[in-house]
Amino acid sequence: MQTRDDIPEQEIEHDDLSIARALEEDIIFGRLAPGARLTEDTLLARFHVTRHFARQAIVQLETMGIVVRERNKGATVRSLTSRQVQEIYDVRELLQRQAALWIPLPAPDALIAELMALHEEHGRHIEAGYLRGVHEANDRFHLTLFGACGNSHLVQSIELYMRLSLPVRANSMSSKESLQISHEHHRLMIEMLKGRDNWVLAQLCVDHLQPSKKRYLAYVSEN
Amino acid sequence: MQTRDDIPEQEIEHDDLSIARALEEDIIFGRLAPGARLTEDTLLARFHVTRHFARQAIVQLETMGIVVRERNKGATVRSLTSRQVQEIYDVRELLQRQAALWIPLPAPDALIAELMALHEEHGRHIEAGYLRGVHEANDRFHLTLFGACGNSHLVQSIELYMRLSLPVRANSMSSKESLQISHEHHRLMIEMLKGRDNWVLAQLCVDHLQPSKKRYLAYVSEN
DNA sequence: GGAGGCTAGATTATCGATAAAGTGATGTGG
DNA sequence: CCACATCACTTTATCGATAATCTAGCCTCC
Numbered sequence: 001m002q003t004r005d006d007i008p009e010q011e012i013e014h015d016d017l018s019i020a021r022a023l024e025e026d027i028i029f030g031r032l033a034p035g036a037r038l039t040e041d042t043l044l045a046r047f048h049v050t051r052h053f054a055r056q057a058i059v060q061l062e063t064m065g066i067v068v069r070e071r072n073k074g075a076t077v078r079s080l081t082s083r084q085v086q087e088i089y090d091v092r093e094l095l096q097r098q099a100a101l102w103i104p105l106p107a108p109d110a111l112i113a114e115l116m117a118l119h120e121e122h123g124r125h126i127e128a129g130y131l132r133g134v135h136e137a138n139d140r141f142h143l144t145l146f147g148a149c150g151n152s153h154l155v156q157s158i159e160l161y162m163r164l165s166l167p168v169r170a171n172s173m174s175s176k177e178s179l180q181i182s183h184e185h186h187r188l189m190i191e192m193l194k195g196r197d198n199w200v201l202a203q204l205c206v207d208h209l210q211p212s213k214k215r216y217l218a219y220v221s222e223n
Numbered sequence: 224m225q226t227r228d229d230i231p232e233q234e235i236e237h238d239d240l241s242i243a244r245a246l247e248e249d250i251i252f253g254r255l256a257p258g259a260r261l262t263e264d265t266l267l268a269r270f271h272v273t274r275h276f277a278r279q280a281i282v283q284l285e286t287m288g289i290v291v292r293e294r295n296k297g298a299t300v301r302s303l304t305s306r307q308v309q310e311i312y313d314v315r316e317l318l319q320r321q322a323a324l325w326i327p328l329p330a331p332d333a334l335i336a337e338l339m340a341l342h343e344e345h346g347r348h349i350e351a352g353y354l355r356g357v358h359e360a361n362d363r364f365h366l367t368l369f370g371a372c373g374n375s376h377l378v379q380s381i382e383l384y385m386r387l388s389l390p391v392r393a394n395s396m397s398s399k400e401s402l403q404i405s406h407e408h409h410r411l412m413i414e415m416l417k418g419r420d421n422w423v424l425a426q427l428c429v430d431h432l433q434p435s436k437k438r439y440l441a442y443v444s445e446n
Numbered sequence: 447g448g449a450g451g452c453t454a455g456a457t458t459a460t461c462g463a464t465a466a467a468g469t470g471a472t473g474t475g476g
Numbered sequence: 477c478c479a480c481a482t483c484a485c486t487t488t489a490t491c492g493a494t495a496a497t498c499t500a501g502c503c504t505c506c
Binding site: 059098152154164 | 282311376
Binding site for chain 1: 459460461462466467468469
């Protein structure tokens with residue numbers, strides 16, 4: 001709630017991490033389209049920081065894989081071919097399926113409670129049309145869920161691939177309907193956590209990824 | 224062959240990438256043990272570069288996950304608990320198994336030929352006791368093999384986890400015997416590529432990881 | 447004796463300036 | 477009119493200096 005859209009960027013103290021986060025949001029909300037240039041001077045003016053931090057932020061985004069840099073030519077928002085999207089999602093499905101399979105079932109009550117809280121928050125933001133909140137609650141829901149698999153490295157890799165698919169997911173953020181479907185999936189996942197069938201849970205986690213992937217692939221095939 | 228051990232570092236032109244590579248080698252050959260400090264000034268003196276590049280190199284190593292940095296305190300070579308090693312290898316096995324399953328069999332002759340060349344080189348370096356060559360040929364062998372799965376993102380993740388397990392593998396580099404076992408595994412893999420059974424190949428790729436993992440876990444449990 | 451604070455030394459973080467590289471427009475000779 | 481050299485402009489890369497931060501040893505005061 002601290003940094004809502006209506007607060008001008010200039011009044012906030014920025015470091016390289018917060019700049020990277022702000023730009024990450026610009027990408028997921030479509031304000032920065034794939035292929036858009038990202039010059040140091042632009043960031044410098046927009047965030048009122050020294051060149052050093054603008055630069056670091058771009059480096060950050062590069063290592064997160066959502067921006068590409070060419071030597072002496074600057075950075076552009078990474079644009080994904082449908083082939084790459086397919087590859088990314090294949091790996092994402094692999095990782096998330098395995099994480100789901102490794103979660104000890106039935107899950108402890110504390111975890112269920114935590115997820116239900118995030119789930120409730122997610123739903124609230126959807127109703128309010130507060131996309132930033134939706135996105136954040138959504139990501140935290142998944143990271144908490146998969147965190148239960150007990151393998152922090154796996155979770156880290158899942159996080160990486162969630163970031164890589166940011167531009168893909170941008171599409172689905174725009175429709176309330178698809179957000180509600182996603183929300184319903186989450187509810188089902190929580191139900192599954194109370195049971196003992198990892199395979200059903202895993203399948204659900206994989207299915208959950210399909211809508212935004214298909215939507216994006218259909219979108220790019222039009223061009 | 225360009226940069227063998229006998230050439231002093233000072234005479235080579237370094238950029239941040241070559242420094243990172245040099246340090247990576249120091250780690251795998253045990254010259255830099257886990258926990259060892261890595262100050263900017265040290266690198267600065269050793270490689271005769273400006274602070275800028277020494278710094279970049281450390282940042283590089285950090286994003287590669289083989290070094291940890293604390294704010295205002297500098298970097299140390301990452302030391303892995305047995306828990307972490309277990310986690311890393313679980314993910315590594317997952318990724319490599321899936322890559323093996325995705326390789327279209329039987330593999331094209333060109334790939335077989337390429338792998339056999341790398342395999343031959345690997346063996347030659349083992350006989351010569353040239354560890355740096357062994358390591359490089361080994362990594363290229365695996366990346367070429369898994370590259371055949373057709374999913375470049377998966378290969379990238381595999382590469383990441385190979386890096387993460389660098390200190391683990393350091394142990395196995397010291398014994399000629401284990402290197403020869405590894406070499407024999409590679410031969411079998413090439414054989415499997417000529418066949419049609421992905422599952423056998425996948426199992427072999429997973430089994431291939433066990434010796435160095437077990438060796439390391441046994442080693443740390445002693446302390 | 448020991449808890450807290452102070453200082454010196456070591457180390458990283460930050461900065462603004464300058465160098466280097468790339469880009470596109472403009473003009474000239476063929 | 478086109479190929480190509482030149483130049484002005486934009487943008488990133490590199491640098492050395494300085495500021496900020498942390499650590500450990502020492503000292504004082506209770």
